[in-house]
Amino acid sequence: MGNIKLVPFTGDQAVAYAMKQIEPDVVAAYPITPQTEIVMGFSQYVADGKVKTEMIPVESEHSAMSACVGAAAAGVRTMTATSANGLALMWEIVYIAASTRLPIVMPVVNRALSGPINIHCDHSDTMGARDSGWIQIYCENAQEVYESTIIAVRIAEHRDVLLPVMVCQDGFITSHAVEGVQLFDDKAVKDFIGEYKPRFSLLDVDKPSTVGPLDLQDFYFEHKRQQSQGMRNALTAIPEIFNAFEKAFGKKHNLVDSYRLDDAEIAICALSSTAGTVRGVVDKLRKEGHKVGLLKPRVFRPFPKDAIMKSLSGVKALAVFDRSESFSSQGGPLFTEIEAAFYDEKSHPSIINCIYGLGGRDIFESDIEGVFRQLIDTAKTGKVKEKIQFIGVRE
Amino acid sequence: MANLKELSKTIPERLSSGHRLCAGCGASIVVRQVLMGTKDPVVVAAATGCLEVATSIYPYTAWEVPFIHNAFENVAATISGVETAYRAMKKQGKITKDIKFVAFGGDGGTYDIGLQSLSGALERGHKFVYVCYDNEAYMNTGVQRSGATPKGASTTTAPSGEKSYGKPQRRKDLTAIVAAHRIPYVAQSSVSHWNDLITKSEKAFQADGPAFLNVISMCHRGWGFPQQDTVEISKLAVETCFWPLYEIVNGKLRITYKPKTKIPVAEWMKRQTRFSQLAKEEYAAVAAQIQKDIDEDWERLLKIEALDQSGVK
Numbered sequence: 001m002g003n004i005k006l007v008p009f010t011g012d013q014a015v016a017y018a019m020k021q022i023e024p025d026v027v028a029a030y031p032i033t034p035q036t037e038i039v040m041g042f043s044q045y046v047a048d049g050k051v052k053t054e055m056i057p058v059e060s061e062h063s064a065m066s067a068c069v070g071a072a073a074a075g076v077r078t079m080t081a082t083s084a085n086g087l088a089l090m091w092e093i094v095y096i097a098a099s100t101r102l103p104i105v106m107p108v109v110n111r112a113l114s115g116p117i118n119i120h121c122d123h124s125d126t127m128g129a130r131d132s133g134w135i136q137i138y139c140e141n142a143q144e145v146y147e148s149t150i151i152a153v154r155i156a157e158h159r160d161v162l163l164p165v166m167v168c169q170d171g172f173i174t175s176h177a178v179e180g181v182q183l184f185d186d187k188a189v190k191d192f193i194g195e196y197k198p199r200f201s202l203l204d205v206d207k208p209s210t211v212g213p214l215d216l217q218d219f220y221f222e223h224k225r226q227q228s229q230g231m232r233n234a235l236t237a238i239p240e241i242f243n244a245f246e247k248a249f250g251k252k253h254n255l256v257d258s259y260r261l262d263d264a265e266i267a268i269c270a271l272s273s274t275a276g277t278v279r280g281v282v283d284k285l286r287k288e289g290h291k292v293g294l295l296k297p298r299v300f301r302p303f304p305k306d307a308i309m310k311s312l313s314g315v316k317a318l319a320v321f322d323r324s325e326s327f328s329s330q331g332g333p334l335f336t337e338i339e340a341a342f343y344d345e346k347s348h349p350s351i352i353n354c355i356y357g358l359g360g361r362d363i364f365e366s367d368i369e370g371v372f373r374q375l376i377d378t379a380k381t382g383k384v385k386e387k388i389q390f391i392g393v394r395e
Numbered sequence: 396m397a398n399l400k401e402l403s404k405t406i407p408e409r410l411s412s413g414h415r416l417c418a419g420c421g422a423s424i425v426v427r428q429v430l431m432g433t434k435d436p437v438v439v440a441a442a443t444g445c446l447e448v449a450t451s452i453y454p455y456t457a458w459e460v461p462f463i464h465n466a467f468e469n470v471a472a473t474i475s476g477v478e479t480a481y482r483a484m485k486k487q488g489k490i491t492k493d494i495k496f497v498a499f500g501g502d503g504g505t506y507d508i509g510l511q512s513l514s515g516a517l518e519r520g521h522k523f524v525y526v527c528y529d530n531e532a533y534m535n536t537g538v539q540r541s542g543a544t545p546k547g548a549s550t551t552t553a554p555s556g557e558k559s560y561g562k563p564q565r566r567k568d569l570t571a572i573v574a575a576h577r578i579p580y581v582a583q584s585s586v587s588h589w590n591d592l593i594t595k596s597e598k599a600f601q602a603d604g605p606a607f608l609n610v611i612s613m614c615h616r617g618w619g620f621p622q623q624d625t626v627e628i629s630k631l632a633v634e635t636c637f638w639p640l641y642e643i644v645n646g647k648l649r650i651t652y653k654p655k656t657k658i659p660v661a662e663w664m665k666r667q668t669r670f671s672q673l674a675k676e677e678y679a680a681v682a683a684q685i686q687k688d689i690d691e692d693w694e695r696l697l698k699i700e701a702l703d704q705s706g707v708k
Contacts, residue, residue, distance in 0.1 A: 025483040028476060054483040056475060059515030066469035066512065070440070070476025073463050076483055078476075092466055202461040202477055203490060205436035212464035213451035 075201025098133030120360020432596025619668025
């Protein structure tokens with residue numbers, strides 16, 4: 001397991017430190033708030049000679065992802081990091097990275113997508129990229145961010161997966177708040193991720209390969225089918241890698257985390273830092289005798305349907321919290337997928353969608369308690385007051 | 396000085412025959428001449444465009460060397476990633492070979508949508524050769540105007556018509572824009588002057604930093620001339636001084652070919668249907684202006700050369 005050291009770190013510092021320990025061969029990145037501290041921190045490690053990484057200080061996020069595609073196709077371990085508009089600018093190449101099956105790891109510090117311009121947390125950036133073919137891991141706190149960044153390398157490079165991974169944390173809430181973070185020693189991290197052995201490399205001049213060819217009606221579909229299979233395979237590979245991580249470091253990760261859900265009749269499902277706030281409210285209401293619990297999906301892509309269904313069996317009333325709006329008029333992205341997942345079940349709970357926290361609007365324990373109390377009524381009566389609700393907004 | 400016989404013996408064919416570029420296309424000639432500029436192994440990147448779609452239709456590839464296509468506007472950023480990966484591997488001792496890196500983009504992917512990506516890669520100083528095969532419009536999508544389309548040319552998005560003679564604006568001077576990045580080697584060349592192009596390619600591959608070659612590339616489909624005239628039309632572009640051949644080595648400009656007699660540009664334009672509307676009486680002033688612009692540019696180039704070469708041996 002190696003030594004564990006406890007340090008005060010922000011979420012961004014935790015990522016920069018994980019990157020130092022991963023020591024990618026190439027990092028191409030462009031600064032954007034609130035991701036900046038990652039790039040600044042890592043640049044300092046490079047400047048101090050602490051890593052062997054070659055940095056590419058690109059002129060835009062579009063070029064960051066483009067350079068990452070070039071480096072990863074050259075068969076080296078490659079990382080970048082971004083937020084919001086930066087992710088939007090690299091969009092075109094985000095899809096190309098996934099379809100080229102390049103195991104790039106990209107920490108994303110979640111920030112509201114313009115417009116209007118706003119630098120604070122919501123999930124509209126990564127939720128917009130949910131169909132890009134990237135694996136998405138959502139983190140509650142700096143510790144999870146640190147560990148997930150290390151784990152992501154193994155997931156991306158897994159032979160049955162070979163897909164890029166986003167490791168998401170909440171902008172400012174997690175990225176800039178200082179917490180105690182337990183760090184593993186360098187050797188243990190290096191042993192866990194292992195040496196990267198690519199199947200193809202542009203630098204293998206004796207065995208030339210053509211990357212990114214024109215792929216028309218006769219083969220494109222087969223390649224998309226294989227990409228789809230890679231994502232399905234990730235549902236098996238990720239728990240295996242979580243187990244290996246637990247064996248190496250004694251820290252448990254799951255596709256979904258549940259809190260006091262075993263006998264729960266009422267539940268809230270929330271991603272990332274909000275889960276921590278919900279947990280406090282669960283404890284309070286449990287003291288009052290209410291059977292409430294929390295479901296925190298850690299992985300959103302691939303969608304861990306079976307794990308979610310298993311965790312929610314027995315729940316009579318559920319609120320799915322979405323920190324982004326899909327503008328479908330049918331609710332946020334997490335909600336629509338969870339609701340759809342219940343279609344094949346024999347029974348399903350009453351489900352509402354709570355859209356909250358857009359543009360960094362605070363979510364308070366009192367807001368969450370209000371939703372829980374509403375769900376307690378719903379569980380009794382079976383009646384839903386309003387299917388899609390906006391929490392904490394002035395109307 | 397390049398010697399074709401010698402080159403054909405020592406440099407392997409890197410773009411094989413059987414690709415699907417049109418007969419008489421300038422792009423494949425550009426690629427083959429440029430890749431004769433180094434004996435070292437090369438990794439090639441291409442922007443989306445004619446060259447890419449015609450040479451890499453899955454499951455086939457015409458490339459005998461490692462090749463990557465990423466998207467339209469990002470070939471410079473893409474090759475900068477590959478080149479950086481190479482430096483990382485070399486530093487770690489995992490690669491010992493000397494490998495060269497070259498990016499090909501059309502004028503659309505270079506003058507227009509890819510200009511930022513190119514500028515960033517040049518400024519960062521990656522060791523690679525960027526080659527623009529400049530056919531003066533978006534040919535792959537059907538001859539739409541670009542920043543490289545010359546004044547007076549008819550394209551499908553700036554067509555000549557009852558009230559238009561085609562593109563009213565002058566083309567960008569991309570070679571000058573690139574030179575402003577103070578990279579070690581910048582040149583303009585043409586496949587009609589193969590010795591000029593191959594020699595410049597050798598210098599580009601040997602440069603200690605980014606190098607840029609702007610090569611005029613005939614497109615008989617878009618320009619409107621018989622396909623067998625490619626090299627002749629190319630030669631006329633040089634002989635009229637529409638496309639001067641020069642190089643800028645560490646900031647010093649030198650003209651590498653001076654026509655003995657400057658042929659009027661009308662002689663070049665009348666061989667291409669894209670300029671046919673300029674023969675109309677009403678556009679005589681436009682045709683005269685085009686000649687005037689070329690004359691002024693050529694005179695300016697001679698002055699810059701005189702200045703740059705005055706202290707140079």
